[in-house]
Amino acid sequence: MSKSFPGVQALQAVDLEVHKGVVHALMGENGAGKSTLMKILYGLYRPDEGEITFKGAPYRIKSPFDALKAGIAMIPQEVSPVPYLSVADNLFLGREKVRNLGIGLVKKRMTQSMARDLLSEFEIDIDVTKKMNELSIASAQLVAIATAVSYNADLLIMDEPTSALTEKEVQHLFRIIRDIKSRKGISVIYISHKLDEIFEIADAVTVLRDGRTVSTHPIGNITKDILIHDMVGRELKDFFHKEKGTIGDTLLSVRNLGVAGRFEDISFDLHKGEVLGVAGLVGAGRSELMEALFGVVPATSGEIAIHGQTVRIRTPEDAIRNKIGFVTEDRKLTGLFLKMDVKDNIILPDIDAYISRGMLQNRKIRKWCLEQVNALSIRTPSLDQTIDNLSGGNQQKVLIARWLLMQPDILILDEPTRGIDVGTKANIHELISKLAALGKGILMVSSEMPEILSMSDRILTMYKGRCTGELMSEEATQQKVLRMVTGESMDRGDRQQ
């Protein structure tokens, strides 16, 4: 069995070959194209170019339903069962066993016994009459796996299946994978960030980077260091580097900060003129930390001090009052007002400064917005343009302009250059550098290793809701940071290369 698949927009010339009865791991940084590739295989996206062969025949599908029929099943990273139906009903959703009365009455007892058989086959001990929402995330994950297997698929795609599982459950999952592999000859594409898991379960591994296949190795011929090297491998010199400025007094200090169930015990200082990069994998708690600092989901423990004064930040208003700005991770979801125009999008958090006798001062608003638009070279036909019509990069600049308008001391940037073109990216990096030179403290979350390395004065790494270390930019290398964000080395300065 093989499939080759060159050329998609988010993916360029990706080749992947998966053999029968093999667990094939797929690795790569966030945004390397793993999920896109899998979604194409599962019929959620369609490729622009290239072809896929499955079981020796061309594979052309239009929907997940076609994929299932052809023999490819996927377990998404976050399973979404129907919460108010029973486990048994969820298992057979869309292919219910019905009585021959023509009205689709479900054979309840039969469904339940089939579900029980299916789960016991994998030693999953769950009451099938329970509602799905009564199960733990781990149990729901196991049910999803059983569901996928029950489609008699020849190829199973698992997208980070262990992110919600405990060690014991991971071992259970691995037993299931080994079982279906040897007993049924099922192939598995296994996406994970966790190196240990890959070495334990996979037979082969392919590394993707920037939408391209970098390498494919049998697991026996490879070491962790080679994998890490393949994953990061980009040249740093292509990136804009933050200019080294003077680092001033402590601006923000965070002590033992935590939000129950999201992250805990985070401590760090941010100084004037400093860019503090926060690195970590998806789910490491980086965005959650930023949300706590901005009062979106306020901290449940620990202390925040600004200019040496302890402050309470319970709501975004508190944060704004303390001169903190926050460019969120997902600009469409939590940043932009897509139906409103450029100037409204810029002034909203600072609107009070433009009110006189209850009325907006349009002339003042225009003047200041125009100044921002020019300073950040935002390309828009006019200030009255609906923001939805701007390109992603310009939208991102508008969001930054929004927070610059209120003259913040601290600027939180969560993935400031995600999904924008190279040129604008460099613009934004230059801007960040300038802002730091003006004495602002900048907290920058990024999943892009080169961005973190080239822009940060200092790097904070997080793994599973905890801080795993702090590096000065001089001592930081891609390999070191990657080890720290994958929980590989909790201690600093272990052997390199």
Added chain:
Amino acid sequence: MTSITSGSLDFRAVLRKYGIVVIFLGLCLVLALVSPAFRTVRNLTNVVRQVSAIGLISIGVTFCIICGGIDLSTGSVVGLISVICASMAQDQFNPDQPISIVMPLVFAFGIALASGALVGFVNGAITAFGGIPPFIATLGMMTVARGVAQLYSGGRPIGRLKEGIIFLGSGSYVGIPIPILIYLLIAVFSWLLLSQSRFGKHITAIGCNIQAARICGIKIKRALVQVYAYCGFLVAIAAIIITGRTAGGNPAYGLGYELDAIAATVIGGTSLSGGIGSIPLCVVGALIIGVINNGMDLLRINPYWQQIVKGTIIVVAVVIDAKRQKKS
């Protein structure tokens, strides 16, 4: 080159936004041609006067819909405020009525307006603090307010009102009927409130993207309560006008007005998904409904057919809105 493209795009955008004005003018033109009675000044003044009550309500509803909500209780609140207002605007004490109070009109109006705002405040508070969808909260209020109106009035109309309130409903000032003047005044004020004030920007932002609004430090709960209270206040003004025009309060007043008001709002281009809306266009929407009603009356169209036509127009307006949403 870019300027040409953006220019023609702008033209299309303008047409898309103000197309309803063209439709309105076309409608008037057609009616003026087929019905001589339509094109008299008296008839046209009449249309606007009749529209003013629904028009005021639809301005309030526009605010609710822009911030991502809706108000279904407006019709019932008209009935409630009408009996409250009538019972306090009594010319003389009337023992036949459950409640009959003689007091200066100013106080009667004050109480009526405050009651309307209070009902809206409750709607908003249930939505904002109870986390209940406004559709449900105001649906409940729709039934409750009607019940209270019946209870308050003993289910009967309340008559014998002071001259002042009757003047408000049917009098004129410099040749213009008072209801039209009030409508115009409120429309201008609301237009400024929506497009030129912090409040207006805040509620538009909330309707656009509530999560982003939160990040921008907007006090969402407070804004929601204010929106519904303002809507209730405008409904109370409409109720006073109707009470004055008919020289009596009636717990059955306002039946079905909530739907007419929503229709006027939607025809005026306010997006049911929130974040987009304009007061001048809402006024045009109300006028369109008024002109259609009037035109069909003049052409002696069967009232049953009138309902069918009106319903169809509302659905078509929403379909157009949905299409427009998809395009942009």
